[in-house]
Structures are given as C-alpha cells and as structure tokens.
Amino acid sequence: MxxxxxxxxxxxxxxxxxxxxxxxxxxxxxxxxxxxxxxxxxxxxxxxxxxxxxxxxxxxxxxxxxxxxxxxxxxxxxxxxxxxxxxxxxxxxxxxxxxxxxxxEEANDEHGHEDHAEHEEEGDDHAEHDHKDENHAAHEEDHDHAEEAHxxxxxxxxxxxxxxxxxxxxxxxxxxxxxxxxxxxxxxxxxxxxxxxxxxxxxxxxxxxxxxx
Ligand SMILES: [Zn+2]
Structure with missing residues (x-):
C-alpha cells in the first residue's frame, strides 16, 4: 500500500x-x-x-x-x-x-479503574471498613480527576x-x-x-x- x-x-x-x-x-x-x-x-x-x-x-x-x-x-x-x-x-x-x-489517552482512565477495583477487594471486618471507605472516597476523587484530563x-x-x-x-x-x-x-x-x-x-x-x- x-x-x-x-x-x-x-x-x-x-x-x-x-x-x-x-x-x-x-x-x-x-x-x-x-x-x-x-x-x-x-x-x-x-x-x-x-x-x-x-x-x-x-x-x-x-x-x-x-x-x-x-x-x-x-x-x-x-x-x-x-x-x-x-x-x-x-x-x-x-x-x-x-x-x-x-x-x-487510555492510561489515566485504566489506572483509575485498577485502583478502584483493588479497594473493592479489601477485607470486610468493621475496623477496616471505615478505613476502606475513606480510601475509597479518595480514589473516587482521583478517578474523577483522571476523567477530566481524559x-x-x-x-x-x-x-x-x-x-x-x-x-x-x-x-x-x-x-x-x-x-x-x-x-x-x-x-x-x-x-x-x-x-x-x-x-x-x-x-x-x-x-x-x-x-x-
Ligand atoms: Zn478534549
């Protein structure tokens, strides 16, 4: 060609x-x-x-x-x-x-999803649970930021x-x-x-x- x-x-x-x-x-x-x-x-x-x-x-x-x-x-x-x-x-x-x-530009978006998935798999005892939710929220912010830059x-x-x-x-x-x-x-x-x-x-x-x- x-x-x-x-x-x-x-x-x-x-x-x-x-x-x-x-x-x-x-x-x-x-x-x-x-x-x-x-x-x-x-x-x-x-x-x-x-x-x-x-x-x-x-x-x-x-x-x-x-x-x-x-x-x-x-x-x-x-x-x-x-x-x-x-x-x-x-x-x-x-x-x-x-x-x-x-x-x-796929990189940012995929990175956000990976972090998100890891936190979904964390242990579910109660002390961990509050901690997990905080991390989860922080990563949601990161994820939104990545979406804006995409x-x-x-x-x-x-x-x-x-x-x-x-x-x-x-x-x-x-x-x-x-x-x-x-x-x-x-x-x-x-x-x-x-x-x-x-x-x-x-x-x-x-x-x-x-x-x-
Ligand atoms: Zn654009």
Missing part, C-alpha cells in the same frame, strides 16, 4: 507527525479541529483531526451500547469525505481511500482522485451539519503555489480556493 501513496500524502503525513510530537490531546481546544488538504496533480489528500467533544459530544471511554453506537456511527460518517467536504460536481472527484478512527480525538485520512481538479476550488463544509458541536476547522491547503492557512467556521462553512491555483 505504501508504494501507492502519492507525494502529497507523504508530505501531509510528515507534517502531521511533527505536529503530533509537540501537541498532546489535552492541549486541543473543544470545538476546533484541523484539516490538511494537499492538491497533487489529479489527486487530493486530506487529513482531519477533531476532538471527540466535537464529533460525538463526549471524550470519556464509550462503554454503554448507546455511546459505542455513537462512536461507530461517527467513524462511519467520517469515512465518507465527499459528504463532509463537498466539492463541485464539475471536479469529478471520487474517493480512492478513506479511513477514520478514534484516538484516546481527551480523545477522531482522526481521518482521505485520498481523492479528480477528473478535473482545477474545478475543485470551492469546498462546502457539510461537516458542520453532520457534527453540531464542531465550531471551527483550522485548514491548511497545499498546492503547487505553496501552503496557506484558513479558518473555516460554522457561520461561513465554505472555503474558496480559486486564489490557490
């Missing part, structure tokens, strides 16, 4: 990897995602990062059937890029590759092929209709003429790229 990846996607992946090294999930801003778009010949490579809060409305570990269902539905929606970032029909774009997943992000990568990429100059961000908690996308567009950053907001969900070609 690697040998089929075009230059543009390699550039995107490299820049994203650099960003990931300096950016922790807990540094993300809820409501704000990042979208990189690289035009290379008749191909368009895209990479999206968005907080779990934007996509499903929560960032705790999905355990209930309802929450798991929300995550599964979101991943399925994120795997249809042309429904989220609509391009003019004249561009004749189709999806070559699309993948989406949920990334999470962040997730959805990550998606797309590769499009366009019959007439010169017509792909207007992107309609239906993304904001699909995800009501999303407020803004920080967009970086790379073309032959260089890289340009945009902020696309819910209030004006259209990106005009005519000056980029």
């Amino acid at each position: 690697t040998r089929l990846v075009p230059t543009a996607l390699i550039i995107l992946t490299a820049s994203a990897a650099t960003a990931d090294e300096t950016r922790q999930l807990d540094a993300h801003e809820h409501g704000v995602g990042q979208l990189n778009i690289a035009f290379d010949g008749d191909q368009i490579a895209m990479e999206l990062h968005a907080p779990g809060a934007d996509i499903v409305g929560f960032e705790y570990t999905a355990e209930s059937a309802e929450d798991r269902g929300l995550v599964d539905a979101a991943v399925a929606t994120l795997a249809r890029p042309l429904d989220l970032f609509a391009l003019p029909a004249a561009a004749g774009c189709s999806v070559v590759q699309a993948s989406a997943s949920l990334e999470s 962040h997730t992000e959805f990550h998606a990568e797309y590769l499009l092929n366009c019959a007439n990429p010169a017509q792909a100059t207007l992107i309609d961000f239906a993304y904001f209709d699909a995800f009501p908690n999303a407020l803004e996308l920080e967009v970086q567009v790379i073309t032959d003429r260089g890289a340009t950053a945009f902020e696309v907001e819910r209030d004006a969900p259209v990106l005009d790229l005519r000056d980029m070609f």
